[in-house]
Amino acid sequence: MLKQQLQTKLSQKLSPQQIQLMKLIQMSTLDLEQRIQSEIGENPALEKGKEINEKDLDENDPFDDYHNDQIIDTDDIDIDAYLSDDEIPNYRMQSPGQSSEEEEREIPFSGGTSFHEYLESQLQNLILNEEERPIAEFIIGSIDNSGYLRRTEEEIIDDLAFTQNIFIEGEDLKKIIQKIQLLDPPGVGARTLQECLSIQLHRKAKDRPIIELTRKIIDQAFNEFSRKHYKKLQNRFDISEDELREVFDEIAKLNPKPGSALSETNQNNHIVPDFILTIENGDINVVLNRRNAPELRISNDYKEMLSGYAESPEKNKSQQEAVLFIKQKLDAAKWFIEAVEQRYRTLFLCINAIVDYQRSYFLTGDEQKLKPMILKDIADKIDMDISTVSRVANSKYIDTPYGVKLLKSLFSEGMKNQEGEDVSTIEIKNILNQLISEENKKNPLADQALSELLKEKGYNVARRTVSKYREQMDIPVARLRKSI
Numbered sequence: 355m356l357k358q359q360l361q362t363k364l365s366q367k368l369s370p371q372q373i374q375l376m377k378l379i380q381m382s383t384l385d386l387e388q389r390i391q392s393e394i395g396e397n398p399a400l401e402k403g404k405e406i407n408e409k410d411l412d413e414n415d416p417f418d419d420y421h422n423d424q425i426i427d428t429d430d431i432d433i434d435a436y437l438s439d440d441e442i443p444n445y446r447m448q449s450p451g452q453s454s455e456e457e458e459r460e461i462p463f464s465g466g467t468s469f470h471e472y473l474e475s476q477l478q479n480l481i482l483n484e485e486e487r488p489i490a491e492f493i494i495g496s497i498d499n500s501g502y503l504r505r506t507e508e509e510i511i512d513d514l515a516f517t518q519n520i521f522i523e524g525e526d527l528k529k530i531i532q533k534i535q536l537l538d539p540p541g542v543g544a545r546t547l548q549e550c551l552s553i554q555l556h557r558k559a560k561d562r563p564i565i566e567l568t569r570k571i572i573d574q575a576f577n578e579f580s581r582k583h584y585k586k587l588q589n590r591f592d593i594s595e596d597e598l599r600e601v602f603d604e605i606a607k608l609n610p611k612p613g614s615a616l617s618e619t620n621q622n623n624h625i626v627p628d629f630i631l632t633i634e635n636g637d638i639n640v641v642l643n644r645r646n647a648p649e650l651r652i653s654n655d656y657k658e659m660l661s662g663y664a665e666s667p668e669k670n671k672s673q674q675e676a677v678l679f680i681k682q683k684l685d686a687a688k689w690f691i692e693a694v695e696q697r698y699r700t701l702f703l704c705i706n707a708i709v710d711y712q713r714s715y716f717l718t719g720d721e722q723k724l725k726p727m728i729l730k731d732i733a734d735k736i737d738m739d740i741s742t743v744s745r746v747a748n749s750k751y752i753d754t755p756y757g758v759k760l761l762k763s764l765f766s767e768g769m770k771n772q773e774g775e776d777v778s779t780i781e782i783k784n785i786l787n788q789l790i791s792e793e794n795k796k797n798p799l800a801d802q803a804l805s806e807l808l809k810e811k812g813y814n815v816a817r818r819t820v821s822k823y824r825e826q827m828d829i830p831v832a833r834l835r836k837s838i
Contacts, residue, residue, distance in 0.1 A: 374689065378697045380745040383626045383643055386697075390650070393690055399656040399683035400690060402649065469501075469613050470494055476537045482530075489514065489522060489530055493543070501542040501613025502550070503531065541612035548576040554608045567591065568604045579605075584838050599838050627753035629705050631716060638716055640709050640752070642701060650691045656680055700738070704746045705761075707735045712764060719756035724778045726768020769813075782813055783823050790829055798832040 381389060394400050473494045482490055492514060496505050505513075507527055514520040535543040540557050544550035555569040571579055571587060578586045588598055631640045659680060709716055711731065714723040729747065733740045747761040766778045789807055793799045799807070801824065805817045815823075829835070 375693045375696055376742075376745065378693050379700055379742065380749055382749050382751075383628045386694075390694070394650075397683055397687055397690070399653045399680070400687040401651050401653045469499060470497070473497070473534075473537055473542065480533050480536070482533070485520075486530055488518065489520060489527070490534060492518060492520075493531060493534055497543060497613065499613050500611040501539065501544070503543050503545055507531075539609070539612040541609060544612075547610055548572060550610065550612065551605065551608050554612075555604075564597070564600050564604060567593065567597065568601045571601055572605070582834060582836050584836075595838055602838065625751055625758055627758050628701070628750040629752040631709065631752055631754045633717065633755060636717070638709055638713065640705055642698060642705075643753075644698075650687075650694065652684060652687050652691070656684055700742065701746060701750070703736045703738070704732060704743055705750075705752065707732045708747075708761065708764065711735070715764075716754065719754070721784055722781050724764065724766065724780050726778045727765050728767065729765065769815075777813070779823070782808070782815060783827060785811060785813070786820065786823055787827060787829070790824075790835070793835075795835065795837040798835040800832045 378386065378389070394402065474491060477487065477490055477494075480490070493503065493510065496510065497503050507524055511522060511524065511527060514522060531543060535541075535553055537543070540554045541550040544553055551572050552569065555565060555572060558565050560566065571591065575587060575590060578590070584595075584598060587593070588595065593601075626643070628643055629640055630643055631638065633639070708727075711727055712725060714725070715721065729740045729743045733743045736743075747765060750761045751758050752761060763780075766780045768778055769782070785808065786804060789799065789804055801820045802817045804824075805815055805820045808815045808820070824831075
């Protein structure tokens with residue numbers, strides 16, 4: 355049975371401009387540079403240059419006076435000339451003082467051979483027949499950037515059959531993998547850490563007894579080695595503590611990630627700070643880093659073009675479509691400029707609130723003076739939503755006299771010490787890290803012992819809290835920190 359009913363529903367939807375603003379706020383300085391260049395390339399109505407006056411964007415603009423129901427009857431104007439980006443004069447696409455040669459320059463990328471290309475270039479040194487070579491290339495393509503072959507032999511056999519129409523037996527595949535493990539860097543193509551270390555040790559000179567002993571421990575007692583059961587290793591191989599120390603020294607010289615040295619060469623790890631903080635005569639100055647971010651304006655050419663259409667006495671449907679296209683481009687340019695400026699204002703409000711909140715820390719650089727600070731503290735201070743502050747803090751860096759800091763690292767929860775003062779968890783973690791670094795590595799401190807030492811220093815931290823902080827700092831348990 356069909357039934358009709360009325361239902362009242364309240365919902366909130368974000369406009370395209372709000373979505374665009376949130377994306378811009380979350381972008382780093384480098385991402386914003388690329389986004390601006392991309393927008394300039396896609397929208398011919400957007401240009402580099404000084405900001406236009408507000409009167410150029412008021413309600414009296416020609417495109418706001420245009421009505422879609424006007425009768426247009428102009429046949430002698432070529433619409434394609436207005437719809438083509440090629441008709442934009444070249445000098446409009448250049449910044450003042452920029453020549454045409456400078457415009458064509460591209461940012462060079464670092465050259466060099468990638469990790470997988472380096473491995474493939476060594477295949478000619480292996481003895482492979484025509485059937486084995488495509489299999490070897492497929493295996494190399496399956497090696498990750500750390501140099502490991504993470505896939506099982508069954509998965510490789512299945513993929514070769516389905517994607518390459520190549521059928522191979524398991525024993526033949528093992529032989530090809532063993533040949534690939536002869537390539538440089540040593541240890542590449544290993545399936546496990548044990549196999550990786552073993553490959554590197556087997557390629558070392560065999561005239562040293564300590565190398566042979568190290569190889570036996572890795573091949574035969576890797577479980578005891580990884581768990582640092584020193585007494586078991588000494589009893590099993592009948593060796594002294596000094597000999598076992600030499601074994602660990604040899605293992606420390608090996609590379610657990612043989613592919614990382616090459617795979618990371620082409621990665622750009624340079625951090626471009628979004629804010630620059632300086633201290634002059636006890637005053638803190640913080641500015642936004644607008645590196646390579648040009649001022650934007652709306653193209654005068656497109657506004658004049660639209661003004662010409664509006665003043666035309668005769669109009670037709672084709673002219674109406676041209677005007678609609680130009681108006682859309684002008685609106686998009688105006689929205690983008692406003693969103694970029696709103697991003698700058700939001701970032702400026704957030705960073706000033708953070709600097710003011712942590713003024714003692716920024717003046718001295720002493721992390722013990724970091725106050726407990728959560729997102730809500732800053733959001734309430736600048737009267738913005740917590741999600742907005744989170745977008746600013748998660749991906750922005752600030753350049754200070756004490757180094758480049760991630761804003762997110764300045765946020766922390768707090769707890770009270772024995773004197774009733776609020777202290778940041780960052781301060782507690784630093785003290786905990788110091789206690790662990792100064793411990794006796796032959797008898798490292800357990801979490802309970804660390805908790806008691808923190809209590810002696812005035813920080814009432816439970817054992818499970820110590821364990822949580824230790825895991826957050828990627829510090830292993832006491833047994834794995836033990837050394838001989």
